[in-house]
Amino acid sequence: MFNFKYYTPTKVVFGKDTEQQVAELIKEFGGKKVLIHYGGGSVVRSGLLGRVTDILDAAGISYVTLGGAVPNPHLGLVYEGIELCKKEGVDFLLAVGGGSAIDSAKAIGYGVTNDGDVWDFYDYKRKADACLPLGVILTIAATGSEMSDSSVITKEEGLVKRGYSSDYCRPKFAILNPELTMTLPDYQTACGCTDIMMHTMERYFTNGGNMEITDSMAEGLLCTVMENAKILKKDPKNYDARAEVMWAGSLAHNGLTGCGNDGGDWMTHKLEHELGGLYDVAHGAGLAAIWGSWARYVYKECLPRFKRYAINVMGVKEEGTDEEIALKGIEAMEDFYREINMPTNLRELGVKATEEDLVTMAHKCAVGVGGAMGSAKLLKEEDMLAIYRVSM
Amino acid sequence: MFNFKYYTPTKVVFGKDTEQQVAELIKEFGGKKVLIHYGGGSVVRSGLLGRVTDILDAAGISYVTLGGAVPNPHLGLVYEGIELCKKEGVDFLLAVGGGSAIDSAKAIGYGVTNDGDVWDFYDYKRKADACLPLGVILTIAATGSEMSDSSVITKEEGLVKRGYSSDYCRPKFAILNPELTMTLPDYQTACGCTDIMMHTMERYFTNGGNMEITDSMAEGLLCTVMENAKILKKDPKNYDARAEVMWAGSLAHNGLTGCGNDGGDWMTHKLEHELGGLYDVAHGAGLAAIWGSWARYVYKECLPRFKRYAINVMGVKEEGTDEEIALKGIEAMEDFYREINMPTNLRELGVKATEEDLVTMAHKCAVGVGGAMGSAKLLKEEDMLAIYRVSM
Numbered sequence: 001m002f003n004f005k006y007y008t009p010t011k012v013v014f015g016k017d018t019e020q021q022v023a024e025l026i027k028e029f030g031g032k033k034v035l036i037h038y039g040g041g042s043v044v045r046s047g048l049l050g051r052v053t054d055i056l057d058a059a060g061i062s063y064v065t066l067g068g069a070v071p072n073p074h075l076g077l078v079y080e081g082i083e084l085c086k087k088e089g090v091d092f093l094l095a096v097g098g099g100s101a102i103d104s105a106k107a108i109g110y111g112v113t114n115d116g117d118v119w120d121f122y123d124y125k126r127k128a129d130a131c132l133p134l135g136v137i138l139t140i141a142a143t144g145s146e147m148s149d150s151s152v153i154t155k156e157e158g159l160v161k162r163g164y165s166s167d168y169c170r171p172k173f174a175i176l177n178p179e180l181t182m183t184l185p186d187y188q189t190a191c192g193c194t195d196i197m198m199h200t201m202e203r204y205f206t207n208g209g210n211m212e213i214t215d216s217m218a219e220g221l222l223c224t225v226m227e228n229a230k231i232l233k234k235d236p237k238n239y240d241a242r243a244e245v246m247w248a249g250s251l252a253h254n255g256l257t258g259c260g261n262d263g264g265d266w267m268t269h270k271l272e273h274e275l276g277g278l279y280d281v282a283h284g285a286g287l288a289a290i291w292g293s294w295a296r297y298v299y300k301e302c303l304p305r306f307k308r309y310a311i312n313v314m315g316v317k318e319e320g321t322d323e324e325i326a327l328k329g330i331e332a333m334e335d336f337y338r339e340i341n342m343p344t345n346l347r348e349l350g351v352k353a354t355e356e357d358l359v360t361m362a363h364k365c366a367v368g369v370g371g372a373m374g375s376a377k378l379l380k381e382e383d384m385l386a387i388y389r390v391s392m
Numbered sequence: 393m394f395n396f397k398y399y400t401p402t403k404v405v406f407g408k409d410t411e412q413q414v415a416e417l418i419k420e421f422g423g424k425k426v427l428i429h430y431g432g433g434s435v436v437r438s439g440l441l442g443r444v445t446d447i448l449d450a451a452g453i454s455y456v457t458l459g460g461a462v463p464n465p466h467l468g469l470v471y472e473g474i475e476l477c478k479k480e481g482v483d484f485l486l487a488v489g490g491g492s493a494i495d496s497a498k499a500i501g502y503g504v505t506n507d508g509d510v511w512d513f514y515d516y517k518r519k520a521d522a523c524l525p526l527g528v529i530l531t532i533a534a535t536g537s538e539m540s541d542s543s544v545i546t547k548e549e550g551l552v553k554r555g556y557s558s559d560y561c562r563p564k565f566a567i568l569n570p571e572l573t574m575t576l577p578d579y580q581t582a583c584g585c586t587d588i589m590m591h592t593m594e595r596y597f598t599n600g601g602n603m604e605i606t607d608s609m610a611e612g613l614l615c616t617v618m619e620n621a622k623i624l625k626k627d628p629k630n631y632d633a634r635a636e637v638m639w640a641g642s643l644a645h646n647g648l649t650g651c652g653n654d655g656g657d658w659m660t661h662k663l664e665h666e667l668g669g670l671y672d673v674a675h676g677a678g679l680a681a682i683w684g685s686w687a688r689y690v691y692k693e694c695l696p697r698f699k700r701y702a703i704n705v706m707g708v709k710e711e712g713t714d715e716e717i718a719l720k721g722i723e724a725m726e727d728f729y730r731e732i733n734m735p736t737n738l739r740e741l742g743v744k745a746t747e748e749d750l751v752t753m754a755h756k757c758a759v760g761v762g763g764a765m766g767s768a769k770l771l772k773e774e775d776m777l778a779i780y781r782v783s784m
Binding site: 001002003004005006007008009011012013014015016018211212213215216217219220221223224227228239240243244247248251256259260 | 400403404405406408410604608609616619620631635639651
């Protein structure tokens with residue numbers, strides 16, 4: 001068991017109509033001039049953006065808007081947001097959307113409050129000293145960025161996708177209204193459920209420090225997401241199922257499901273980041289496409305965890321050798337992905353990578369993690385390439 | 393499912409030797425003049441208080457000390473602390489101890505930052521506008537006050553024990569070093585485990601709003617505490633078991649295990665508060681002594697929850713009627729209390745109450761909750777009296 005810090009200062013306001021509280025929450029956290037940052041047109045078309053600006057107008061809160069955050073959000077828009085904030089004297093960020101809008105807003109927040117190029121933080125060159133205060137109205141349950149300390153940005157030049165984490169960017173508040181996620185396409189819902197599970201699975205498959213209370217809560221969370229992902233496939237407007245998944249999304253990535261362990265494995269995420277940078281695939285689908293290949297490559301060196309996962313999460317019977325049980329758990333997980341129409345390899349993901357592409361991704365991935373990474377099994381560049389090859 | 397707020401801003405620093413970080417944490421949260429508030433002599437005898445003052449001395453942080461917080465902490469000492477803080481210009485509170493020291497410090501914090509009599513808040517006459525910032529070094533895993541919004545104070549005149557809750561008093565940081573709990577007497581350890589479980593059980597036994605993710609995490613937490621309470625009975629210096637229980641204590645009462653429900657039942661706590669006010673019994677033991685009588689009185693009106701508890705937490709087989717399963721769960725819970733040497737009635741608790749005492753407690757309890765309270769079953773004064781009678 002390792003020492004740990006647990007810090008989740010985000011005030012979560014959860015449930016129906018909670019976006020009505022946005023103005024009072026901004027005021028509570030001292031916001032006077034707001035940048036409303038969002039992604040594509042759905043926030044406009046659904047009327048949510050208009051409702052939010054109406055509420056801010058009525059409360060006398062001044063704001064400017066910036067849309068256009070795309071999945072795997074781009075550094076260019078971050079620079080644009082930083083300029084806009086400085087020009088307009090923005091002192092509070094409100095992200096309306098999913099992980100793309102939130103992560104982009106976090107990067108803007110770093111850029112406004114720190115001198116120099118904001119990409120330096122994502123390029124591991126230096127650390128941020130501050131971030132603008134940030135609030136969130138969440139419209140997609142997936143990345144957990146609404147409570148997390150992390151953000152992921154893609155630099156267009158060279159398609160480099162990198163994450164940066166610090167407590168400064170943890171949102172001050174997060175408005176989670178499950179109704180706002182009801183109109184998501186099935187594919188996005190399934191991608192979100194996959195991402196949520198992976199945030200906890202990355203913390204679960206480790207070779208050190210696990211606590212029973214953390215494991216038991218992680219397993220409860222994973223079972224809940226699987227159950228409700230299946231419900232949402234048939235009944236996308238089921239409020240309770242939307243709520244279970246939405247709350248799971250925040251808890252899966254706020255640190256709770258990793259307390260006491262060695263920090264987690266995170267290699268499925270790192271391998272997917274290269275995919276996402278190069279091919280602009282949906283993050284959740286990319287994770288599903290990689291996970292099985294990663295799992296089969298590493299499970300023998302993390303057997304007790306894979307066995308426990310198979311039994312406690314996937315419901316595999318405790319029969320046969322540990323290896324057999326572990327493999328049945330991996331197969332059951334892939335069956336679940338297929339059941340919610342997620343890919344289990346790069347082909348199904350729609351990625352037609354050449355051997356040269358795989359070599360490039362493995363190299364970029366290795367550089368990105370500083371040479372080698374992974375707790376279930378420490379992976380070097382040749383391991384990463386091997387996993388990419390198997391995942392084709 | 394109900395809308396909910398979840399707000400746990402406390403920075404938790406968990407693990408071995410973490411008290412070494414106390415000075416930097418106080419500085420991080422702006423403390424310049426500290427009141428170190430503690431309870432009995434164990435904090436002094438163990439050397440912990442001396443280590444803490446050495447660290448503050450070395451860091452150049454000025455402080456005054458105030459000991460003497462007793463279980464069911466008294467209003468008189470709170471008044472004394474308020475005077476001391478005002479006289480010394482204290483701007484930060486550091487509670488070193490368990491729930492008594494923390495709750496007493498919270499009340500002092502209210503008293504320093506609000507005009508008028510601090511008891512008004514506990515007497516439901518008005519609400520606090522602020523609280524001094526507070527940090528905690530925890531030495532007993534039990535009340536969860538290190539992350540919670542609540543505090544309970546006893547007014548000596550009339551022995552009135554009342555709680556007051558607001559986000560203002562949530563600690564800024566909590567230092568949780570399981571090693572500091574290793575020298576606790578077995579009885580205090582068992583009382584703590586009981587209290588921890590009850591904080592989650594009060595939220596679990598409701599007639600409304602339950603979420604699957606909340607339930608699954610609550611059940612994981614409860615199973616973990618039971619398992620490790622048994623380990624600690626045999627091996628009190630088991631670090632991992634101490635750590636599981638300590639972290640469970642914080643999570644059991646920071647709000648996590650009640651998200652989405654109707655607010656919880658809380659009548660076992662309310663019934664115990666009258667016991668604790670009148671007889672000065674250990675809180676955890678008082679809860680164990682009352683719970684079974686409460687459970688048998690209410691279970692028929694909350695049958696699905698008692699059935700689920702029996703199966704998922706107590707491991708009762710799904711055989712027989714729902715009532716039979718529920719009753720087996722209650723019996724198994726009482727067996728667990730007996731296994732860790734907790735009382736299951738007032739007699740075993742050592743309370744020799746007359747019928748007149750019971751009538752007085754039921755009346756005070758009913759007044760304290762504003763007439764009637766309870767989600768598993770709404771209890772009025774006559775119900776409270778009936779439960780007290782059965783618990784003798």
